[in-house]
Amino acid sequence: TRKVSGSGEELLVDDKDDKKKSPTKVKKTESPSKSKVKVKMISGAQIPWFQDLWFWLFVTTFVILIGVLVYMAFFGSYVCCGIPTKAYGGGPREDIESGEKSQDFNKGPAGARTLFKMDPRRDKMGQRNYHEVTGDNVCPSMIRGIDFIRDPRLNKGMAFSLEERQSLGIHGLIPPRFKTQEEQVKLCKENVERYQEDLNKYIYLVGLQDRNERLFYRLIAENVEQMMPLVYTPTVGLACQKFGLIYRRPRGLFITIHDKGHIYQVLRNWPEPDSLLDDPYYIGLRHKRIQGPEYDEFLDEFMQAVVRRYGQNTLIQFEDFANHNAFRLLAKYRDRYCTFNDDIQGTAAVAVAGILASLRITKSKLSDHRFLFLGAGEAALGIAMLITQAMVKSDGVTAEEAASRVFLSDSKGLLVKTRSKDVSAQKQIFLKDLPHLTDFAQMIEAVKPTAILGAAAARGAFNTGIIKRMAELNERPIIFALSNPTSKAECTAAEAYEHSDGRAIFASGSPFPNFEWKGKTFVPGQGNNAYIFPGVSLAVIASGIHHISEDVFLLSAQTLANIVTQADLDAGRLYPPLTEIQNVSVIIAKKIMEDAYEKDYAYTYPEPKDKEAFLKEMLYDYHYDCALPVHWNYPAAYAGPENQ
The missing domain is CATH 3.40.50.720 (NAD(P)-binding Rossmann-like Domain)
Structure with a gap:
């Protein structure tokens, strides 16, 4: 209702929803010289709580926060920089060898319950598409010429077609003969058989891997019974003992105790018996292996750095650790990381x-x-x-x-x-x-x-x-x-x-x-x-x-x-x-x-509905792909005069 007077207008706002409350009176005064309007509360009840916007904003925020906490408590753990939080069904585990308590959680097989989605920067096996020349993403069209055939993941040797050789700028850099991968496999097998000693056969195979990765794996896959003893047990043990003598090219990542505190930075650079210390060709650090707290701190940092760098689902495999370390490290890490020995x-x-x-x-x-x-x-x-x-x-x-x-x-x-x-x-x-x-x-x-x-x-x-x-x-x-x-x-x-x-x-x-x-x-x-x-x-x-x-x-x-x-x-x-x-x-x-x-x-x-097909799709394919970028045509009306 409105009541008009000479000094202005008084508005009486009646709350029809609650008859017991007195009306709210608002006085609006208009200045003769200005057109601005001033409105002020002069009497009446406060706004009801269920109509208060700030109240509902607080309630909504509180409910969301409670929901997040419940999800974390009952459905998994959040891993930040490789340090997992306590999850449902977990509790501290005791080191079975030292008796020390550790913050290892998730005794059950499920572990941290974070749904796994493929990173677009990773391949179908979940591994980083690393390329030693171009970085994280393997893109053949980004490099040309001699660099192309120097990369073992891209090199096909004489199996490059004429079009590939001309388009990639490698024509003339390899012999003019054209070979199939089948011919290459046969020749490589004959080369392996020329050597009498298994260590020399191993050296040849590693050299092939450094030159042409797909050809190497096809040779192994199609001759498993003959080649497995050369690249695995028993020859690999001898190769480790003679590593300084047969070293040709770096493969993998070398992390030393002196990198402690900087392991994450070393990981970002990825593109011992006493008799080994006495070996003049030994290329590791010439001191006894570190033990004790410094050793454990180093491994803790390594595990955290790997997960921070490559993600929670990184599979870490322990190999050739000493007996007194192997079991306690397995017990320490198995429920915190994706790992096995x-x-x-x-x-x-x-x-x-x-x-x-x-x-x-x-x-x-x-x-x-x-x-x-x-x-x-x-x-x-x-x-x-x-x-x-x-x-x-x-x-x-x-x-x-x-x-x-x-x-x-x-x-x-x-x-x-x-x-x-x-x-x-x-x-x-x-x-x-x-x-x-x-x-x-x-x-x-x-x-x-x-x-x-x-x-x-x-x-x-x-x-x-x-x-x-x-x-x-x-x-x-x-x-x-x-x-x-x-x-x-x-x-x-x-x-x-x-x-x-x-x-x-x-x-x-x-x-x-x-x-x-x-x-x-x-x-x-x-x-x-x-x-x-x-x-x-x-x-x-x-x-x-x-x-x-x-x-x-x-x-x-x-x-x-x-x-x-x-x-x-x-x-x-x-x-x-x-x-x-x-x-x-x-x-x-x-x-x-x-x-x-x-x-x-x-x-x-x-x-996956068809798990076998899903798994086979993830297997490494050692057959050659076309080395050229994919080309496609536009309709004639849009292709441009030079393409019509």
Whole structure:
């Protein structure tokens, strides 16, 4: 309502929604000289709380904040610069060797629950598209001429077509002959075979990798059984020892203890026994390896820097760490980062796969066997722990009952309870109430094992007497000589078959030739880690798995054992042929992916419907691509007069 007076106009605003409240009166005064209007509150009630904009803004902000906190608490952790926060179901873990408490969270296999989306700067395997000339993105059209053929990821040698040679400015820089990749593979294979020593063959293959990467991988893939021993076990060990002598070109990244505090900066630059220190060709730092807190701080910084630089889903693989460090570092980092130790977990999985396959020969259960190890290092202990886990899952026994069937021995003899003070925490469960024996033959008499496994690099430890005694105790004795290289194997395949009258179930860590015995050809199975870690890594990358549990490696072992055919077993082989290794890797990866999505520890979404096709799409393609940029045509009306 309005009430007009000579001095202005008084507005009476009636609140019709609430009759009990008095009307709000607003006085509007107009100055004679100016047209401005002044409005002021003269009486009445305050604005109701549910009509207050600031109140609802505060409520909305509060609700959003609570929602974010609830999501972080119940659905995962946020990782900033590689330092994870506590997540659902987590808690501090205790270092099993030192007893120290660490801020390791997420005991479950799922780990940090961040959905994984492909970075557009990464390739289909989730790896950075790094190019040594152009930087992060591989774009062939960005470089020309000699730089093009100097890059191993782009170089095709004489397989470049005439059009490619002319367009890229490399015509005349390579011989005028045109070859197919098939012809190149044949020539490279002949070159490898020209050399007598395996180390020289290794040098040639590494040189090929430095010149033409796709040709290198095709040569390996199509000749796996011949080439694998040259680029992997056993030759790679010799190559490491002679690295300073055979060094040609940097591959990988070199980080020293003196880079502590600057590891992230070193990562951004990416485009030891005493005998090594005495080697005049040694190209590392000439001092003893750092130990203690400085060593641990260095590794902590490295792990954080890697995740900061490359992302939370970076898969970090520990290789050749000393026994006293390997287990504690695995326990420390496994629930904080996407990581595994191939020497412990990969070796364990492939050995257990061989044992599971042998059960089809012995017609028995895993818990029916007694396992005696020569060696108690990281490889032997990893196998022993996975065997006990397999017994618990497959046969329903307790962990203590499973451990009672596994016997370990080290350089001081059998692990028994009287030695409890001089063995590490993770070995305590395997201590036995037996006399302290130091001779392996005496251990066999005391334990009466059905299987002996060598992982001590003690050449000839499984001598004639031991093999014959195992054959007397068992109809089909299981003998695994897992040490490598071949010169360190506990026995050869020929010795195992000959001294057991052809009844031994044999597997080795190094390759051995076929053996003829009484008209039968035995094909020794090589327990090569390459059966396991490619499939595991492929599944982890494809599924976005954040933390890799022991269940993943047990599942890998079971899958690998199931792939072995009856024909393989009849030939004495406990593993598929190495020629099938790519297919084996896909099968293992598919099995892990299925388990990951079923148990909710996969974080790549949406879930692939055809997982096998999805995995095969991610495999490396060693065939040549066209080196020229893609060209396409416009309609004639828009193409310009010079293109019509």
